[in-house]
Amino acid sequence: MSTLFSPANVVAMVLFSAALAWRTYQVARAPTLPNWAVTACVGGFAAAFLLQQEAVSDEVDAVFGAGAARVANNALLACAVCALVIFFLGSALGPRRYRRVVVELVPLVAAIALMVVAMAMTPPELRGLPLGPATIHDTGIALFYLGAGLYLIYGMIACTGWIVRYLRVADRDLRIGLRLSAVGMASAAAGSIFRALYIVVAWAFGPVVKVLLLLGVPFVIIGGMLFLVGVTYPGLRARVSALRRRRQHRREHEALAPLWTVLVRAFPSIVLRTPPRRRGERLSPRSTHRVYYRRVIEIRDGLVQLSPYLDADFGEVVATDPASAAAALKRALERHAAGEASDGQAKQVLPAAADDIESDVRPLLALSAAMQEGT
Structure with a gap:
């Protein structure tokens, strides 16, 4: 439990809780499809973050069986990315968006189904283990991580494309945040591609090219950080401007x-x-x-x-x-x-x-x- 409540994890949990509370408030005020999608995205990432913690994943595996936490974690990440795609679709497609949302759910369901089947194919002693040289040649492990990775690649590339489209009409502050988000998404997609190549090369051809896996990790981490900075920048800038305006109004009220x-x-x-x-x-x-x-x-x-x-x-x-x-x-x-x-x-x-x-x-x-x- 000490690892779960490390300083970094506590900060992350506070930030996720604050973001989820704010998004819930926004949904209560305006229960639109884009608002629901963003809230689901934040909730998915927050839940996936908790399942990555050993103290939580061990409890989940103890209740549902070995590998259950790994499936839930990757499924939640996929759902969060899908919700982000739906957010952009809901903001851009007008009356056609609900039909397109249903279409977007098809690859998500297929990816989650593939993860469940792949985990069931995996020998019990390997279920829930991380991707690495010792596990990559198992068909179930390879299929599991490849299915999860391919969906994330698709979702992140789609989101990057939507963000680039919005750059043309966004104001200055939003444009800065969108650029950071686009770079972050593209970086995370690149990291996921490196990991997918690592899986394909090792599983299909035998050689374990560790550099591909090593390259993927920093790209995903840096991409995730840039994306979080990008999505929070416009709101943070707006809050700073609002505070400055409030102080100005207080001073002028007195003056x-x-x-x-x-x-x-x-x-x-x-x-x-x-x-x-x-x-x-x-x-x-x-x-x-x-x-x-x-x-x-x-x-x-x-x-x-x-x-x-x-x-x-x-x-x-x-x-x-x-x-x-x-x-x-x-x-x-x-x-x-x-x-x-x-x-x-x-x-x-x-x-x-x-x-x-x-x-x-x-x-x-x-x-x-x-x-x-x-x-």
Whole structure:
């Protein structure tokens, strides 16, 4: 059990658990074929990883017989690769995808059936043993690993082709991840091809060319690592961007406080009414953006209500001279508080180029900073 819970295995299990939990959440939100396929892919790789651990495989063999863990491990890897192929098919084929998915299940079922038959043909004392010079000349062992390897080669080459097709339409971040994934898949496919050649040469012709097996291992390991980096890169980059944006909104929310405070004091009605939220909702990322946009909207509403007391060029002054705009705003607030008459005309309170809420924020931040400096 100590090997099962080694530091590397614990890290891998945590990552697999987190990925599977996230994919399950995505399926619950949108139970589409691509989402189900990706979740099945992650689940298959995670289960295969557990079955590779000696502590788990020994227990499985003890219950179901020698070699059962090896069959289950390779079958799960094949299912995971098939699910990845189905993901690409489900994303690209539209209404025809379900018929094509059924077609894709045929070679998968054939490969698993071949593995089961080959393991049954293997002498009991050799079942479950790894591929190597001592086992390669047994027909059952050779058929088992060849059948598993050929399906993985097919699936990985198919996925590489789909990834290359998506490169043409992907954005920058996704393109980087897809390139890494394509290189990883191609590398793993190359490693599987080396292993298949090792099996064919040794089984059919006799010579054991160890270099083929030795070459296959690093290609598969490096390919797997590159693929995992590639599939996680876009999501990780998106999370980093989201965190950066959240921090930016928190800072800007605080920076807008001086301007918001004076406007709310003059026009309490601009404060938007919102239903009460639970504590968890208040601490959620969406809440950060919600209160930020709410503050921006309330400031704009306050400026619009105050605009009859402002000059017609106030919006342009905000962009060119925030200090002068802050002084004009204070005078307008004083006139409003004193009950003076206004011209009754709504004015442009922000630069004309500000055509969305994000564009509005820059001049509002400058105006708020000028208001604070003038206090």
